[in-house]
Amino acid sequence: MKAVYLDHAATTPMRDEVIEAMMPYFKEKFGNASSVYSFGREARKALDEARQATAGIINADFNEIIFTGGGSEANNLAIKGAAWEYRHKGKHLITSSIEHHAVLHPMQQLEKEGFEVTYLPVDDQGLVSVEEFANALRGDTILVSIMHANNEIGVIQPIAQIGAICKERGILFHTDAVQTAGLLDIDVKKLNVDMLTMSAHKLYGPKGVGALYVRKGVRLVPLIQGGGHENRRRAGTENVPGIVGMAKALELAAAEREVVTPRIQKLRDRLLEGILNIPHTRLNGSRTERLPNNINVSIEFIEGESLLLNLDLKGIAASSGSACTSGSLDPSHVLLAIGLSHEVAHGSLRLTLGRDNTDADVDYVLETLPPIVERLREMSPLFSS
Numbered sequence: 081m082k083a084v085y086l087d088h089a090a091t092t093p094m095r096d097e098v099i100e101a102m103m104p105y106f107k108e109k110f111g112n113a114s115s116v117y118s119f120g121r122e123a124r125k126a127l128d129e130a131r132q133a134t135a136g137i138i139n140a141d142f143n144e145i146i147f148t149g150g151g152s153e154a155n156n157l158a159i160k161g162a163a164w165e166y167r168h169k170g171k172h173l174i175t176s177s178i179e180h181h182a183v184l185h186p187m188q189q190l191e192k193e194g195f196e197v198t199y200l201p202v203d204d205q206g207l208v209s210v211e212e213f214a215n216a217l218r219g220d221t222i223l224v225s226i227m228h229a230n231n232e233i234g235v236i237q238p239i240a241q242i243g244a245i246c247k248e249r250g251i252l253f254h255t256d257a258v259q260t261a262g263l264l265d266i267d268v269k270k271l272n273v274d275m276l277t278m279s280a281h282k283l284y285g286p287k288g289v290g291a292l293y294v295r296k297g298v299r300l301v302p303l304i305q306g307g308g309h310e311n312r313r314r315a316g317t318e319n320v321p322g323i324v325g326m327a328k329a330l331e332l333a334a335a336e337r338e339v340v341t342p343r344i345q346k347l348r349d350r351l352l353e354g355i356l357n358i359p360h361t362r363l364n365g366s367r368t369e370r371l372p373n374n375i376n377v378s379i380e381f382i383e384g385e386s387l388l389l390n391l392d393l394k395g396i397a398a399s400s401g402s403a404c405t406s407g408s409l410d411p412s413h414v415l416l417a418i419g420l421s422h423e424v425a426h427g428s429l430r431l432t433l434g435r436d437n438t439d440a441d442v443d444y445v446l447e448t449l450p451p452i453v454e455r456l457r458e459m460s461p462l463f464s465s
């Protein structure tokens with residue numbers, strides 16, 4: 081059976097070049113980067129090169145990169161680390177209502193500790209209003225965290241504008257760039273951010289590795305204490321193979337972006353157009369301010385989970401409006417935030433393309449999906465065509 085993977089927002093396959101780059105650090109170059117003998121020096125050198133490469137790609141400096149155990153940890157470190165460090169300056173934080181749970185849950189934890197959090201709404205296109213954001217700022221606002229692009233609807237926020245306002249007011253600004261790193265050009269200076277989160281497994285690197293950019297001069301209370309690793313901001317023997325893999329994946333992405341991203345976008349556009357030809361479907365989130373690989377559509381009168389199972393039977397891997405919280409029947413907080421009803425949110429489908437998808441994949445989905453939708457609708461008591 082054909083296998084078509086269309087869930088690159090959930091994770092990506094590792095590239096062969098990445099695996100090859102990592103392999104020596106599992107085997108003969110297994111040393112602890114803190115050891116003084118040759119095995120250790122070898123690991124240290126690899127770590128230094130990976131840090132330099134990662135920094136260079138996002139226009140940062142060597143000492144501004146903290147490697148973590150993934151995107152979730154980097155978000156936690158940025159938010160809790162900065163809030164705890166600067167709590168004497170104020171207790172107000174701002175975020176959006178459509179953040180990943182790795183931002184929302186730390187924010188909720190901080191509320192329990194006495195911080196006040198403003199959750200900015202988004203409009204029906206999924207966009208935060210810069211004006212509304214500016215109005216939410218207070219004298220005691222110490223930290224703002226707004227994601228670069230949303231993992232469900234792919235909407236890209238006006239980060240540079242929000243960052244410019246934060247800069248003017250001397251307020252720290254963090255962005256979760258897990259969905260954009262690799263796909264878009266990331267320049268921390270142009271984006272006006274003080275902190276930025278990336279995750280390797282969303283860009284064809286290994287799982288369990290991430291990085292937090294922290295602008296020079298910004299201090300953080302560490303979440304993990306122990307040795308003096310990562311400039312005393314994240315203890316623990318470094319995951320040398322993982323970090324080497326992340327840097328390699330970022331380098332490959334940067335080198336190929338100009339060719340790969342337009343190719344993915346072209347495939348996405350054709351797939352989207354075909355899906356929207358099915359009656360009673362609509363795109364969720366802005367058409368223009370959108371990741372080049374993301375499709376999120378509501379298909380009325382069907383149930384997302386049944387659709388996913390039927391697509392899976394045909395070898396198509398996709399995601400629906402409640403994928404990240406599997407086991408929960410609550411529709412996605414993102415789809416509700418852009419104004420969808422519970423029913424419509426339950427009938428949504430997310431397809432996220434990647435560098436290995438082909439025209440044949442798009443053809444296959446466009447042949448396979450419409451008959452499944454038709455069949456599910458015939459079974460639905462809500463539908464009469």
Ligand SMILES: *Cc1c(COP(=O)(O)O)cnc(C)c1O
Nearest residue numbers: 150151152180182231258259279
């Ligand atoms: C996947 C994802 C994360 C979490 O990253 P992990 O490396 O899986 O912990 C955080 N934010 C966004 C937007 C994501 O898509």
